[in-house]
Amino acid sequence: MAVSGHLVLRKEEFFARPGQAVAVADRYPQNVFAEHTHEFCELVLVWRGNGLHMLNDRPYRITRGDLFYIRAEDKHSYASVNDLVLQNIIYCPERLKLNLDWQNYLPGLNGSAWTPHWRIGSNGMTQTRQIITQLEHESRKDEPLANEMAELLFAQLVVSFKRYRYATDNLEATQSEALLDRLLSALAGSLNRPFSLDLFCSQEGCSERALRQQFRQQTGMTVNHYLRQLRICHAQYLLQHTDLMIGEVAMQCGFEDSNYFSVVFNREVGMTPGQWRHRSGVVA
Incomplete structure (x- = not known):
C-alpha cells in the first residue's frame, strides 16, 4: 500500500494469521522492487545471482551469502537484478513471546547497535537453509502450536546467523569456508x-x-x-x-x-x- 506516494508493506498482506510473529517470503527470483518500508522487520539472505540493493540511500551490490537485518522504518529497494534469488524472513517484534534476549541476536532491534550488512559462508548457509525450510513449513500451517513452533525455529535461526555471520571483508573469518567465500571476502577487502x-x-x-x-x-x-x-x-x-x-x-x-x-x-x-x-x- 502506498501512503502519500510512499510504499508501505502491510502486515495483513504477508502474515497468514492475526498474531503470527514470523513468516518466510521467498523471492525466486527477486525482481526489481520499488523503494518501500514495512510494518514489520525482516532478515534478507541471498542465495544466488546479483542485484543492487539500496538501503537508506546507500547502495550495496549483493550476491550469494549476503545477509541484511532490515528494521521496519528502513527504506530499501532492489534494482539491476540478475537471477537474484533470496529469502525474506519477516517478523513482528511485538508479537514474539519466547523469553529470549532478541536484541542480542537481531542488530538494530529496540535501538540496539545496528550493523545491517553481513555475510554468511557456505557452511552457515547449509545449516540455516534447513532451519528456514522448517520455519517456512511451520509458518504456513493453520493448526494449534504452529505459531509457537515457528517462533522456536526463528530463535534457532537468529542464533545460527550470529554464530556464522562475519563482516563482509573479514577474510580471516572465512579460512574454514569454501573457496568462493574466501574470494568474495578478499574482493570486499x-x-x-x-x-x-x-x-x-x-x-x-x-x-x-x-x-x-x-x-x-x-x-x-x-x-x-x-x-x-x-x-x-x-x-x-x-x-x-x-x-x-x-x-x-x-x-x-x-x-x-x-x-x-x-x-x-x-x-x-x-x-x-x-x-x-x-x-x-x-x-x-
Missing part, C-alpha cells in the same frame, strides 16, 4: 587497492579458470565486474556522505586515474560523480 586473482589462486593453490567459472555460475558476474561494482557502490557512498574531492574518492576506491574513474562511474551509474554528489545534496 580490496576496495582501495589492486586485486590480483592470479596471486589469490596461487596462494590458495587452485585453478583460476575453474574459480572464474564457479564465481560466474553463483553470482552471475565476472570477478572483475563484481569488484568494479563494489568499488562504484563505495564511491557512491563516499560522494554522498563525505566532502572528499572526487580525485580522493577515486583513490579510496582503487582508481589511480580520476578521469578513468569518472568514465567508469558514468558508465555504471548513468551520471558523473559530480552529478551524483549534486543530486545527493552534498557540496564538496
Whole structure:
C-alpha cells in the first residue's frame, strides 16, 4: 500500500494469521522492487545471482551469502537484478513471546547497535537453509502450536546467523569456508587497492579458470565486474556522505586515474560523480 506516494508493506498482506510473529517470503527470483518500508522487520539472505540493493540511500551490490537485518522504518529497494534469488524472513517484534534476549541476536532491534550488512559462508548457509525450510513449513500451517513452533525455529535461526555471520571483508573469518567465500571476502577487502586473482589462486593453490567459472555460475558476474561494482557502490557512498574531492574518492576506491574513474562511474551509474554528489545534496 502506498501512503502519500510512499510504499508501505502491510502486515495483513504477508502474515497468514492475526498474531503470527514470523513468516518466510521467498523471492525466486527477486525482481526489481520499488523503494518501500514495512510494518514489520525482516532478515534478507541471498542465495544466488546479483542485484543492487539500496538501503537508506546507500547502495550495496549483493550476491550469494549476503545477509541484511532490515528494521521496519528502513527504506530499501532492489534494482539491476540478475537471477537474484533470496529469502525474506519477516517478523513482528511485538508479537514474539519466547523469553529470549532478541536484541542480542537481531542488530538494530529496540535501538540496539545496528550493523545491517553481513555475510554468511557456505557452511552457515547449509545449516540455516534447513532451519528456514522448517520455519517456512511451520509458518504456513493453520493448526494449534504452529505459531509457537515457528517462533522456536526463528530463535534457532537468529542464533545460527550470529554464530556464522562475519563482516563482509573479514577474510580471516572465512579460512574454514569454501573457496568462493574466501574470494568474495578478499574482493570486499580490496576496495582501495589492486586485486590480483592470479596471486589469490596461487596462494590458495587452485585453478583460476575453474574459480572464474564457479564465481560466474553463483553470482552471475565476472570477478572483475563484481569488484568494479563494489568499488562504484563505495564511491557512491563516499560522494554522498563525505566532502572528499572526487580525485580522493577515486583513490579510496582503487582508481589511480580520476578521469578513468569518472568514465567508469558514468558508465555504471548513468551520471558523473559530480552529478551524483549534486543530486545527493552534498557540496564538496
